Amino acid sequence: MNILLDTNIIIPLEDTSRILDTSFAELRKLSAEQQHCLYIHPIQFEDINRDKNQERQKIVLSRLRQYSQIENPPILSAQECYELGLSQSNDNDKVDNNVLFALYRGAVHLLVTNDEGIHKKALRIGLQDKVYRLEQFLLLLRRYTTVPFSFDYTGVKERFLYEINKNQPFFESLRQSYAGFDQWFQKCAADKRKCWCIENGDGNVAAICIYKHEQDTRLTDNGEIISGRILKLCTFKVDTMARGKKLGERLLYIAFDYCVKNKLDWVYLHTFGEEQKTLVGLCLDYGFYCLGKYKQDDVYIKPMKLMDDNCGSLDSLIRYYPYFMDNESVQKFIIPIQPQYHEDLFPDFSSMKGSLFEKDQSLYSCQGNTIKKAYLCHSRIKSIRKGDIVLFYRSKDRKSIQCMGIVEDVLSSENIDEVFPAIAKRTVYNYSDLQQILKKKTLVILFRYIALDKEISYQQIAKAKVEGYIQSIRKIDNQQYSALIHEN
Known part of the structure; x- marks a missing residue:
């Protein structure tokens, strides 16, 4: 992957004589081992050149020149700045906005910065999942090293x-x-x-x-x-x-x-x-x-209640989670999921429930702790969109529905550099497993997890007129959904 580094990660500008943070040294080491390319943005040199302390400027520039620069980076125009809702009242804003714009345009896959202003802007334009703090990015790199960093x-x-x-x-x-x-x-x-x-x-x-x-x-x-x-x-x-x-x-x-x-x-x-x-x-x-x-x-x-019926399904979920909209304007789907993946993704419904080891988190992956999850499959369905409801049908053993999700985003790809940034904060797939999955075009469904109050049995599913074997993703109508969720 191509990783863009903000200068505040590379250099403690206020004290250039200080030894570089060991965290950054680890970042460089792990990035090299995993063959990630580290970049800086050419506009960052403008920021350094404004420093009136010539000695400090000289030291900082010498450090920056160790890194490759983004070639012909996209330049943020006044019109695009306005359309994205970014403020640009000074030179610092200009630098930050153009660094973020390079990520927005796809010049790099991820941005690493400890600048809170950039993190807030990333949230505003929907890039928050691709902008990491140094410690967050280190955790991501450690997960994909040959020696796993696991905690019990x-x-x-x-x-x-x-x-x-x-x-x-x-x-x-x-x-x-x-x-x-x-x-x-x-x-x-x-x-x-x-x-x-x-x-x-x-x-x-x-x-x-x-x-x-x-x-x-x-x-x-x-x-x-x-x-x-x-x-x-x-x-x-x-x-x-x-x-x-x-x-x-x-x-x-x-x-x-x-x-x-x-x-x-x-x-x-x-x-x-x-x-x-x-x-x-x-x-x-x-x-x-x-x-x-x-x-x-x-x-x-x-x-902790729905307060605005006028906002869309996805906006409603973000504001009022775990409450959500499920009216007729929202599409509904049933997704079959094999027991081993259900156990991993939804530990609240694990077979370990009620056993002596139920509370031992070392038995579960960290994605079991998340609200924001990712589901990967090779379905060719193209109609799922943001805000839709997906019901997860556990196949083979239980043949029931115990949990659901509200779709945040959908991606269809076989490019690991495209899929990896989208799911990295949500799953624990290692790099080799992901490469195997992506040998074929893969449907990635990003969703927020909702647990159902009651298990919906196979008999209840049939009673709702969802007929036949559920072997692939299936769209259901609002009447079938209501029979499953509201009448059971």
């Missing part, structure tokens, strides 16, 4: 806080950012507060969400009261050594499911500082928005 974790547990040792290293960053953390934790424990947590093999916390019920609460400094039943995610953290296992996404899924089952109206959390920028990105992707400030914190909130 037990499952998600609900525990009283007094069951947890708060002196674990996991809590040290929380203690440093919040002077009263120990006293607060002790009070919560005394109040018999609970949390959802994931532990590693040593019994220490790898990820945690401490939650609290509220009602009609002032959430920001402006005094506005949010009415209704509210879930506050007081502490939401994944250990740095556990990044890449999608544990944060798993905890967020449980929080949403908890809100649905308890008929809560809102869910919110506070964020503060650099450490939580990944959490902010995750929240924005699932419909949270910044309500305002509470002291030094940003307050992010999400409605």
Whole structure:
């Protein structure tokens, strides 16, 4: 793949004498081993040439010249800048926009940057899945090395806080950012507060969400009261050594499911500082928005009910997940899936459920923790589009439907450089497996996962007049869908 690097990854501009980050050294090493090409954008030289410190400029330019430049990169015109909704009020904006535009036009496959401004712009123009932070990209590279970087974790547990040792290293960053953390934790424990947590093999916390019920609460400094039943995610953290296992996404899924089952109206959390920028990105992707400030914190909130019937199916899903639109304007399909892939993709319905090992996460792949998933097959169907509903029919053994998805995007390709960036954040296919799959043109369905309340049996499927063997992707009409989902 062709990888575009932002200068903030290559050079600590504020201190050119500093030794380069070991993370970047690892990036170069793994990229070379996996035969990825690293590029910089020619416009980045303009940025460096404006530096009035001649000595620093000389050092920086010497470092940049070690990398290949994109040849004849696309130039962002004022018209295209306007159409994409990008702001360009200064020279820095011009550089950032053109770097992002190279990715938009397909000059490279991925962009690696720690610039929050670029990440926000990427989200605005739909490129967020192809823009990585340095640590995110390293996790991706490690996954495809010959020596797998795997971690053993037990499952998600609900525990009283007094069951947890708060002196674990996991809590040290929380203690440093919040002077009263120990006293607060002790009070919560005394109040018999609970949390959802994931532990590693040593019994220490790898990820945690401490939650609290509220009602009609002032959430920001402006005094506005949010009415209704509210879930506050007081502490939401994944250990740095556990990044890449999608544990944060798993905890967020449980929080949403908890809100649905308890008929809560809102869910919110506070964020503060650099450490939580990944959490902010995750929240924005699932419909949270910044309500305002509470002291030094940003307050992010999400409605746990459908509030706008006028938006499209996909927009509705992003804003209000796990709620979704399924009216007659939305197409519905049944997709057959073999048991081994069903087990991997949907561990909530695994055969391990209820067994002694149910909570052992080392038995599941990280894609089982995700809400955003990918399904690959060799179907020739071309009618599936964004916002459609897909029902997954587990063939051979159960012959039933237990889960569904709302389509985010569809791709048909046999080009690994096209498919890989689209699915990399959602699946754990290794490179060789993906190459085997892509020997034939492959249909890639990107979707958001929804668990059904009840299993739909083969008999119920037949009763809904979905007749015959389900051996390939099949479109069903709204009446059949309603019989399956709303009448069972």
